[in-house]
Amino acid sequence: MIIGTAGHIDHGKTSLVRALTGVDTDRLKEEKERGISIELGYAYTPLPNGGVLGFVDVPGHERLIHTMVAGACGIDFALLVVAADDGVMPQTREHLAILELLGVGRGAVALTKVDRVRPERVREAEAQVRALLHHTALASAPIFPVNAVAPDDPGAAALRKHLHEAAAALPARSNAGLFRLAVDRVFTLPGHGTIVAGTVFSGRVHVGDNLIVMPGSAPARVRSIHAENRASDDGVAGQRCALNLAGIEKSAISRGDWLGDPRVLVATKRVDARVHLLAHSERKLSPGTSVHVHIGAAHALAHLMLLESEHLTAGESARAQLVFETAICALPGDRFIVRDAQAAHTIGGGVVLDSSAPSRKRRSEQRLRYLDAVEKMLAGHGLSQLLADAPNGVALADLERLTGHNAASVILPVGTLLRGTKQEQFAILEAAWETLRDDALRALREFHTESPDDPGPDSGRLRRITRPDLPAPLWAALVDELTHDGSMTRHGPWLQLPDHAASLSESDRELARQLQSLIAQARPEPPWVRDLASAVRQPEERVRQVLRRQVACGTVCQIVHDLFYDSDRVDTLAGVVASLAREQGSVDAASYRDAIGLGRKRSIQILEFFDRVGYTRRVHDVHVLRKDSGWNVQYPH
Numbered sequence: 001m002i003i004g005t006a007g008h009i010d011h012g013k014t015s016l017v018r019a020l021t022g023v024d025t026d027r028l029k030e031e032k033e034r035g036i037s038i039e040l041g042y043a044y045t046p047l048p049n050g051g052v053l054g055f056v057d058v059p060g061h062e063r064l065i066h067t068m069v070a071g072a073c074g075i076d077f078a079l080l081v082v083a084a085d086d087g088v089m090p091q092t093r094e095h096l097a098i099l100e101l102l103g104v105g106r107g108a109v110a111l112t113k114v115d116r117v118r119p120e121r122v123r124e125a126e127a128q129v130r131a132l133l134h135h136t137a138l139a140s141a142p143i144f145p146v147n148a149v150a151p152d153d154p155g156a157a158a159l160r161k162h163l164h165e166a167a168a169a170l171p172a173r174s175n176a177g178l179f180r181l182a183v184d185r186v187f188t189l190p191g192h193g194t195i196v197a198g199t200v201f202s203g204r205v206h207v208g209d210n211l212i213v214m215p216g217s218a219p220a221r222v223r224s225i226h227a228e229n230r231a232s233d234d235g236v237a238g239q240r241c242a243l244n245l246a247g248i249e250k251s252a253i254s255r256g257d258w259l260g261d262p263r264v265l266v267a268t269k270r271v272d273a274r275v276h277l278l279a280h281s282e283r284k285l286s287p288g289t290s291v292h293v294h295i296g297a298a299h300a301l302a303h304l305m306l307l308e309s310e311h312l313t314a315g316e317s318a319r320a321q322l323v324f325e326t327a328i329c330a331l332p333g334d335r336f337i338v339r340d341a342q343a344a345h346t347i348g349g350g351v352v353l354d355s356s357a358p359s360r361k362r363r364s365e366q367r368l369r370y371l372d373a374v375e376k377m378l379a380g381h382g383l384s385q386l387l388a389d390a391p392n393g394v395a396l397a398d399l400e401r402l403t404g405h406n407a408a409s410v411i412l413p414v415g416t417l418l419r420g421t422k423q424e425q426f427a428i429l430e431a432a433w434e435t436l437r438d439d440a441l442r443a444l445r446e447f448h449t450e451s452p453d454d455p456g457p458d459s460g461r462l463r464r465i466t467r468p469d470l471p472a473p474l475w476a477a478l479v480d481e482l483t484h485d486g487s488m489t490r491h492g493p494w495l496q497l498p499d500h501a502a503s504l505s506e507s508d509r510e511l512a513r514q515l516q517s518l519i520a521q522a523r524p525e526p527p528w529v530r531d532l533a534s535a536v537r538q539p540e541e542r543v544r545q546v547l548r549r550q551v552a553c554g555t556v557c558q559i560v561h562d563l564f565y566d567s568d569r570v571d572t573l574a575g576v577v578a579s580l581a582r583e584q585g586s587v588d589a590a591s592y593r594d595a596i597g598l599g600r601k602r603s604i605q606i607l608e609f610f611d612r613v614g615y616t617r618r619v620h621d622v623h624v625l626r627k628d629s630g631w632n633v634q635y636p637h
Contacts, residue, residue, distance in 0.1 A: 001167035002054045002199065002240055004075035004104075006068070006095035009060035011083040012112035012148050014041065017057045019148040019156045020163070021045040025057040038064065040071040040184060042197075042240065044229040052228035053167055054240045055079075060091050065346065069098060069337050070184045070255060070297040074199030076238065077166060078107035078138065084114045084125045084145070088132050094346050096136065097278055101349030102335050105137040106170075108144065108162055114155070115147040173238035177404040179203030179211070180260035180331070181241060182296035186253045193223075194250045196259055197242040198297060202404055203261065205243065206234045213248065214258045215267035215327040220248040256298030258329045263400045267327040270357040272319065272371060275304070275338065275350040279315040283340060283347045286311055292343045293322060295336035295352070301325045307363050307371075319371055320350075321357050330355040331404050333378050351378070356401070374402065383427075384413045391435065392470050393419065393428030419481075424473040436478055440466045441487060441497070448500050455494040455554040458630030461614035462495055472628055491554025492567050493615075493630030500552060511536060512546050512555075519556060520566040524598060529562035559609045573606055574615060574631045577623070586622035 005013040014037055018024050025041020041057035056075060058068040072078075078099045082092055099107070109129055114122050126143050133139050142162060146155035185197040205211070209222045226242040227235040235241035243259065258265050277285065285291075289304045302322040304312075312318050330336075334352040339345060353374045361367055366389075373386040386402075387394060396407035396418075403410055407425070417433050420426045428436075443466040447457055457465065463475045470478075479495065482488045489496050504512060514536050519526040529547070533540040547564050550556045556564045565573075576595050580587045593603040607623050610616045615631050616623040 001051075001076045001163075001170050002056065002074065002238065003077045003079050003163065004056045004072045004099075005058055005079050005081055006072070006099055007060055007081035008083070008086065008089035008091040008095075009062075011060060011081050011086065011089070011092075012110075013037070013060060013079075013081045014057055015148040016079075016081055016110050016112060016146060016156075017041070017043050017055050019146070019153065020160050021053075021055060023055075025055070038067075040067060042229075047164055047167055049168060051167065052230065053163060054228055056240070058095075060095070062091055062094070062344075065094065065098075065339065066292075066294060066299045066343070068095060069102075069294040070299070072098060072102055072104070073182055073184075073294075073296050074201055075104060076106065076170060077163070078104045079163075080107060080109045080129075080138065080141070081112055082109060082125065082129050083112050084117045084122050087125045087128045093132070096132065096138070097346055098337055098349075099138070100136055101276070101278075101337055101346075106166065107138045107141045108159065108166070109133070109138075109141055110148075110155075110159060111143055111145045112148055114145040115150065173236075175202070175204045175236040175238075176409060177202035177237065178261040178264045178400065178406060179205045179209075180258055180264060180404070181205070181235075181243070182298075183213075183253060183257045183259055184255050184297040186250055186255065188250050189244075192244050194220075194245045194248055194253065195242055196245060196253055196257075197240065198259070200235055200237050200239050200241055201296075202237050204234055204236045205241070211245075211259050212262040212265055213253050214260075214262075214265035214329045216252060216257065217267065218248055218252045220245040220259070222246075256296065256300075256328075258296065263397065263406075264331060264404055265329050266355060266401060267329060268355045268357070269324045269327055270359060271302075271322045271324070271328070271330055271352055272307070272354040272357040272362070273322060273336070273350045273352050274317060274375070275312065275320045275322075275348060276317040277312050277314055277348040278346070281314045281345075281347040283345075284311055284313050285347075290341040291322075291347075292339040292341070293324070293328075293336055294339070295328060295330055295334060298328055300328050305362070307368065319353070319368070321362055332374055332402050333404075353378075354402075356398075377402070382411065382413060387413060387416060387427060387429050387432075390428070391432050392467070393426035393432065393474055395420075395471065396425045396427060399427060419477040420471075420473040421476055424471070426471065426474050426477075428474070433478075436467065436470070436474075437482065437487070440478060440482060444488060444495060444497055448497060453548045453551060453558075455491060455552050455557075456496040456500060458493040458614055459495060460626055460628030460630060463628060464614070475628075492571070494554045495630070496552075496554070504546070504549060508546050508549070511538065511542070512550055515543065515547060516550065516555060516566070519564055520568070525602070526563070526565055526569075529564075557609070557613075560605050563605075571631070574610065577607075577610060577616060578625060578631070581625040586619065586624050587616070588622045 021043040023043035037059040043055040056071040058071040144159040180201040224244040305321040338348045533543045
């Protein structure tokens with residue numbers, strides 16, 4: 001169990017930790033000279049059951065609230081320290097508010113310096129504390145009068161016993177999530193190199209693991225681990241750990257960074273959250289208000305953009321977007337503290353809903369429904385609403401980021417399908433998938449109706465017609481399924497309904513074979529329709545009609561009126577476009593003319609054909625390759 005102290009400056013937090021553990025957490029020369037804590041202090045003491053009780057001793061000065069919050073993040077148990085002579089003071093109240101906002105619901109109170117006052121003053125101070133705690137999660141927390149500087153003080157002994165019992169009763173924290181550690185200390189040791197310490201928020205880490213330091217994206221390998229001040233092969237959620245890292249310098253890490261699995265650590269400057277303003281706050285927050293945000297061990301300046309109202313007043317809760325000036329990391333469910341623009345007062349806090357918040361349409365109905373679904377997920381109601389409001393499914397990578405768990409361990413609602421590519425999978429409800437199938441087939445039928453002489457769109461073009469916002473891996477899986485079950489067919493890059501290409505009579509099939517042979521053998525260019533008609537001794541209109549049917553079958557392509565190229569030849573010409581695009585970024589008529597050895601006019605016509613069928617798109621005087629074109633994938637002829 002990790003215990004965090006809290007309380008006003010000079011109320012005896014460090015002396016109390018020393019009495020309970022025998023460890024002086026003030027390690028800095030300045031701290032010892034001034035007699036106040038400036039930095040976070042750490043102490044550990046063994047438990048009777050073989051476990052370890054960890055203490056994070058925080059400074060009590062009002063100007064060091066940012067340090068106090070960094071130490072309080074991730075603690076299991078609060079030890080509120082109040083001096084009997086002073087009683088409740090400003091930082092007593094502020095520290096208690098911070099504990100409430102961070103969701104710390106277990107704790108005890110140490111009423112220190114009882115040796116300096118009369119018994120009636122002790123009772124007065126105890127009543128004052130009880131009144132302070134009355135409407136908080138610590139309302140039933142026991143209060144222990146303590147003389148921390150006296151050897152074998154009975155109050156300290158009683159408090160120690162209570163802490164041991166609380167640790168024994170604390171439910172084991174699940175380590176099923178992906179690993180995250182909030183870095184609150186970075187240092188080096190001779191012969192060891194860079195060491196980071198902090199609280200493990202989730203998951204498990206092993207010696208040898210490869211991790212990432214965020215938001216800086218620096219990779220690091222775990223060389224050794226100290227968990228709860230003991231050498232260990234691993235560290236788990238709920239522990240304080242020190243990790244000796246290889247492959248990274250001390251200068252690349254600082255307090256506030258996260259160390260963990262790259263699947264959940266995403267740098268962001270926009271976070272959607274539910275923000276709560278303290279009841280006693282005198283502030284009224286408006287859109288654009290600057291605030292200081294403390295999340296994990298990090299401290300950053302942000303601008304508050306309200307999503308559902310124009311103002312947020314004392315005691316109110318509302319959804320808002322925090323726009324940070326520097327990148328941070330956060331996961332849905334992470335709690336944070338909000339202080340005013342001068343960083344002088346704690347005014348509220350909140351819970352992260354989405355750490356990949358959009359800059360546009362952030363107040364749209366669809367976006368607010370999404371945040372509704374995330375809040376239900378965080379409340380323990382699963383992913384049903386999230387998927388119900390996701391017609392395009394949800395990427396498993398996004399589910400990992402939303403839940404903090406490996407995708408394989410995420411519990412999906414009944415009726416959820418997994419679709420996509422090997423590289424990127426999506427969870428999508430069966431009903432939504434059926435709708436996608438219907439939409440794709442409907443769009444293809446409409447295309448055939450409007451362009452009966454065309455062979456059909458390629459995959460990218462059909463996607464732009466059907467559902468342009470559908471993720472490419474999900475679309476690829478959809479097309480694969482529809483072609484595999486025969487709902488549509490693929491001829492070269494073209495997609496067709498099975499009944500699109502009309503059957504030819506025996507005589508037309510024979511004519512088509514002759515025309516195909518003449519077109520394929522002709523170099524450098526195929527004959528025009530009039531020349532083909534002359535060669536096969538057939539009327540031009542009949543040749544034209546048979547070739548148009550061949551276009552629908554995907555065996556030839558019509559570049560311009562009455563000029564048809566063999567599909568294999570068009571594949572070769574498409575490959576030249578791709579090669580030039582890789583070299584130059586785009587293709588112009590002159591470079592394409594030189595590459596294929598045809599005249600400028602014909603080169604332009606071929607490029608315009610590729611624009612028309614969706615292989616390229618024209619941008620001013622050049623042609624840019626479309627990444628989703630059917631010519632960019634392998635397909636059978």
